[in-house]
Amino acid sequence: xxxLALRQVVKRFDDVEAVRSIDLAIPDNEFVVLVGPSGCGxxxxxxxxxxxxxxxxxxxxxxxxxxxDLPPKDRDIAMVFQNYALYPHxxxxxxxxxxxxxxxxxxxxxxxxxxxxxxxxDITELLDRRPKALxxxxxxxxxxxxxxxxxxxxxxxxxxxxxxxxxxxxxxRTEIKxxxxxxxxxxxxxxxxxxxxxxLADRIVVMNSGRIEQIGTPQELYxxxxxxxxxxxxxxxxxxxxxxxLETNGGLGLNVRVSSSLVLPVPAAHATRYRxxxxxxxxxxxxxxxxxxxxxxxxxxSNRFSVTVDVVEPLxxxxxxxxxxxxxxxxxxxxxxxxEPAGANMMLQADMEHMHLIDPGNGAII
Amino acid sequence: MTVSVAVPGIRxxxxxxxxxxxxxxxxxxSYFFLILFAIFFLLPPYYMVVTALKSDAEMARMVTNPWIIxxxxxxxxxxxxxxxxxxxxxxxxxxxxxxxxVVITMVISVLAAFxxxxxxxxxxxxxxxxxxxxxxxxxxxxxxxxxxxxxAIGLLNSYWGMVLVYPTLxxxxxxxxxxxxxxxxxxxxxxxxxxxxxxxxxxxxxxxIPVALPGIIAATIFxxxxxxxxxxxPMAFLYSSDQQVLTVGTVTSLIRADVYKxxxxxxxxxxxxxxxxxxxxxxxxxxxxxxxAGATKG
Numbered sequence: 301x302x303x304l305a306l307r308q309v310v311k312r313f314d315d316v317e318a319v320r321s322i323d324l325a326i327p328d329n330e331f332v333v334l335v336g337p338s339g340c341g342x343x344x345x346x347x348x349x350x351x352x353x354x355x356x357x358x359x360x361x362x363x364x365x366x367x368x369d370l371p372p373k374d375r376d377i378a379m380v381f382q383n384y385a386l387y388p389h390x391x392x393x394x395x396x397x398x399x400x401x402x403x404x405x406x407x408x409x410x411x412x413x414x415x416x417x418x419x420x421x422d423i424t425e426l427l428d429r430r431p432k433a434l435x436x437x438x439x440x441x442x443x444x445x446x447x448x449x450x451x452x453x454x455x456x457x458x459x460x461x462x463x464x465x466x467x468x469x470x471x472x473r474t475e476i477k478x479x480x481x482x483x484x485x486x487x488x489x490x491x492x493x494x495x496x497x498x499x500l501a502d503r504i505v506v507m508n509s510g511r512i513e514q515i516g517t518p519q520e521l522y523x524x525x526x527x528x529x530x531x532x533x534x535x536x537x538x539x540x541x542x543x544x545x546l547e548t549n550g551g552l553g554l555n556v557r558v559s560s561s562l563v564l565p566v567p568a569a570h571a572t573r574y575r576x577x578x579x580x581x582x583x584x585x586x587x588x589x590x591x592x593x594x595x596x597x598x599x600x601x602s603n604r605f606s607v608t609v610d611v612v613e614p615l616x617x618x619x620x621x622x623x624x625x626x627x628x629x630x631x632x633x634x635x636x637x638x639x640e641p642a643g644a645n646m647m648l649q650a651d652m653e654h655m656h657l658i659d660p661g662n663g664a665i666i
Numbered sequence: 667m668t669v670s671v672a673v674p675g676i677r678x679x680x681x682x683x684x685x686x687x688x689x690x691x692x693x694x695x696s697y698f699f700l701i702l703f704a705i706f707f708l709l710p711p712y713y714m715v716v717t718a719l720k721s722d723a724e725m726a727r728m729v730t731n732p733w734i735i736x737x738x739x740x741x742x743x744x745x746x747x748x749x750x751x752x753x754x755x756x757x758x759x760x761x762x763x764x765x766x767x768v769v770i771t772m773v774i775s776v777l778a779a780f781x782x783x784x785x786x787x788x789x790x791x792x793x794x795x796x797x798x799x800x801x802x803x804x805x806x807x808x809x810x811x812x813x814x815x816x817x818a819i820g821l822l823n824s825y826w827g828m829v830l831v832y833p834t835l836x837x838x839x840x841x842x843x844x845x846x847x848x849x850x851x852x853x854x855x856x857x858x859x860x861x862x863x864x865x866x867x868x869x870x871x872x873x874x875i876p877v878a879l880p881g882i883i884a885a886t887i888f889x890x891x892x893x894x895x896x897x898x899x900p901m902a903f904l905y906s907s908d909q910q911v912l913t914v915g916t917v918t919s920l921i922r923a924d925v926y927k928x929x930x931x932x933x934x935x936x937x938x939x940x941x942x943x944x945x946x947x948x949x950x951x952x953x954x955x956x957x958x959a960g961a962t963k964g
Contacts, residue, residue, distance in 0.1 A: 350857075351860075351861075352857050352861075371860070372857075372860045372861045373861065373862070373863035373864070377861065378861065381857070381858060382854075383852060385852065385854035385857065385858040387855065387858075387859075387873055387876075388877055389876040389879075398859075398862050398864075398872075399861075399862035402862060402863040402864055402868065446858075450862075
């Protein structure tokens with residue numbers, strides 16, 4: 301059992317506040333991904349958990365015990381680094397067993413643990429090789445093996461897939477998920493890649509400018525983002541933000557006016573929530589997958605509009621179509637067979653059930 | 667698939683021929699200068715070998731070509747050098763001094779470089795620069811105050827005094843080489859070691875020293891060379907032959923007033939040059955890797 305808790309943790313480097321009073325509780329065995337752009341404080345948070353950075357104020361607790369002043373070796377954590385950090389003069393076996401040797405484990409126990417981890421990671425054949433003789437993916441597996449053999453309370457991953465090529469990254473992502481399912485351990489994983497975050501996490505912590513923007517499951521963050529930042533960060537390609545004005549339609553219903561010619565109806569289910577914002581200039585948030593070629597649905601006619609195609613990006617299973625409305629470039633995800641060439645007019649449909657309205661002043665989703 | 671790009675006015679075959687010709691000239695020029703330099707640098711050792719293998723009688727005749735051995739090879743110079751002079755004592759003293767200096771230098775400079783290069787603390791960068799600056803003060807300037815110090819601690823005319831003063835020449839440069847080498851090792855390596863449970867000393871012994879071995883060997887060779895070839899300090903501090911080292915001992919015992927025992931001088935120089943030569947030959951690759959480490963890593 302290992303629960304990890306961060307209570308009002310602050311990290312200051314001279315005048316710069318890298319982490320601003322964050323609170324986070326991670327239950328036993330949970331896989332939590334810290335995600336955010338460069339400089340958002342995610343790696344600093346991870347390094348504070350590891351004990352590689354001192355905490356300016358606040359508490360870090362592992363299993364209820366405050367570990368702020370404990371050195372890394374006494375926190376019972378294991379960390380996988382972005383550049384693997386394997387000891388170049390040691391074989392894979394020696395790399396994996398180094399921590400156990402320092403902790404005075406018996407030779408037999410060391411061999412048992414290393415061989416067990418090697419079997420999990422499928423690197424048994426590579427144990428006699430030095431890091432120089434291993435590929436990037438193999439090195440990352442050895443680095444993970446070094447963490448697994450310790451059987452720690454918490455696994456920490458600091459952008460472990462960033463140095464791998466795209467294909468290997470996808471492969472290793474699955475591998476990490478598989479390993480976590482086998483070796484149930486509380487895990488904190490840092491990445492700037494939201495796809496990695498979505499695919500791996502039980503819960504995602506989105507960070508921005510040293511603060512936690514939102515914590516939630518991948519589905520929660522995707523469907524119910526609380527801020528414009530989260531809405532834009534989660535999802536690929538990112539959500540479209542279109543300047544608009546909220547109006548009444550003369551009756552009880554509401555409309556979103558994007559331009560003089562483009563007015564989209566707000567679904568009745570959302571109308572109550574948005575009523576207090578009528579007459580305000582807002583941002584309409586719609587994901588590319590919710591702007592498609594016309595499909596059958598209720599109120600379909602009123603959600604359809606014609607655009608002039610700017611750019612077409614075929615991806616095989618789908619095609620991204622870019623167009624401009626009122627000066628904003630918008631991306632839509634369209635069935636390849638329905639796509640018109642650049643410069644031609646094309647009919648599209650907005651799935652307003654998935655719409656978000658954002659207050660441009662504070663970036664909060666209404 | 668090869669894509670050829672046509673350059674206006676130059677046909678591809680003509681361009682290839684021109685490239686080939688340029689490369690041939692570059693190679694020719696390289697070999698010419700390499701051979702020239704090789705001859706230039708090998709002439710003194712060659713003269714040394716030839717003279718060491720000649721008899722005193724042949725040298726005294728002055729009629730034969732000095733570059734060849736006319737009367738046949740003889741090892742008399744070596745026999746006399748080893749049996750009738752204090753050369754072996756000088757050799758032994760030099761070996762003791764050098765081994766001690768190398769050990770002292772490496773212990774001090776590895777520890778100093780590790781702390782200055784990896785453990786950031788207040789004033790560490792100023793201290794690192796300061797250590798290097800001390801290397802720039804020549805021994806010809808230092809030997810007078812050093813004389814006072816060595817005399818004060820009672821080590822004048824003792825080769826143990828050399829063990830004390832040579833590190834003032836070797837430690838700064840070796841520390842400087844090692845700082846650069848330690849700094850080029852990624853910081854994640856010590857972080858990984860910290861998480862694995864290593865203390866600073868274990869980190870140094872089990873991670874940093876093995877990883878920085880080329881740098882350590884480069885520093886060792888430097889300390890060895892400086893210690894083996896030092897001249898000013900033994901010249902100033904040692905005066906009895908039982909305490910003398912090779913560099914000064916060979917010269918003072920084999921040159922009497924205007925009488926130069928050329929054969930033995932050359933034989934002595936050859937034997938004295940052998941240990942550094944052997945060490946360089948075996949460790950040259952490490953030496954070059956160590957000296958160029960900082961140049962290629964960010």
